[in-house]
Amino acid sequence: MVDHRNFPYESIPTGWYQIAWSDEVAPGQVVPLRYFEQDLVLYRGASGALHLFDAHCPHMGAHLGHGGCVDGDTIQCPFHGWRFDGDGRNCEIPYAERPNKTRLPAWPVVEVASLVLTWYSAAGDPPAWVPLAVPEAAASHAGHPLLRTTWTGVRLKPQFIAENIVDAAHQKFVHGAHEIPEVERYGADGPAFRVTSTIVFGEGKEKTWLTPDGRPKAASLLVEAHGLGCLVARFEIDASIHIQTTTPVDGEFADSRATVLTPVDELIDGQPAEGTVHRFKHEAKQYERDLRIWEHLRYVFPNPLPMLELDRFRAFRNWTTQFYPEAEPGRFGARRGEEPAP
Secondary structure, three states: OOOOOOOOOOOOOOEEEEEEEHHHOOOOOEEEEEEOOEEEEEEEOOOOOEEEEEOEOOOOOOEOOOOOEEEOOEEEOOOOOOEEOOOOEEEEOOOOOOOOOOEOOEEOEEEEOOEEEEEEOOOOOOOOOOOOOOOHHHHOEEOOHHHEEEEEEEEOOHHHHHHHHHOOOHHHHOOOOOOOOEEEEEEEEOOEEEEEEEEEEOOOOOOOOOOOOOOOEEEEEEEEEEOOOEEEEEEOOOOOEEEEEEEEOOOOEEEEEEEEEEEHHHOEOOEOOHHHHHHHHHHHHHHHHHHHHHOOOOOOOOOOOOHHHHHHHHHHHHHHHHHOOOEEOOEEEEEOOOOOOO
């Protein structure tokens, strides 16, 4: 049973979502997945291309992710050996003269900065925008398994995490910032929403990983929401890039992943420095403080927001309406066809 938690919409928001990391799917590997209240199968063919389909064979319903195998760039059903090509078409029935016209429903799948992303639309519409771009991943930054983690089956909605980017005050009370960061600017750009803040690192502390000399440093932080499933934060103080993704399993639970990309010139024989790993583990613990709140949160709308928060929360929430099929565009909390409040 779905727990709506007082949230104004029931649908899973439209957008791009992470379903794996690239190196988790080797050529010839088949991975069963469960997202968006659907069983899915992900595999990488011999050519290196990734393919994502509805998981159950249209012949007799076997789950291709449990016992299915890759043959070239096709996937073979473990039950009767039917093969399906990279577009989902049945291309062979080993005991029949010709293939069947049936096909597996295919999902868009792309790889960006070591993340495997798929597009979700409740209506089955094709992607309405390109996924997030992280050009640094190809030029100057790299990830590492020590700089990523997953929280599976957490009780939250993508909206809860995404709203953090306009919620400066929680940095002090949840994460122990000495002062509330100053929001310099914010705004929407189609499916993206960007917030630039100034944060003072190391204030009130003898020294930290980012201020080893003990002197506080003010630096900017640019956070971008690309839809509600992908957040990208760029830290000026150390040039690191932090990617936080949230992928709904169903209407109540989601998997959340964290990835850090660090400048390649800071890697030692391909390995992140010990201090970088320690910082990542510290940030993961900080994120779990958020999770503890989100998992028990009952959504409040409308909110009794103070004036310094009102405009940016209103702008952000109105921006999110484009991702909910039942939402009135630009009017968060309202549904399509509703008359405006008098």
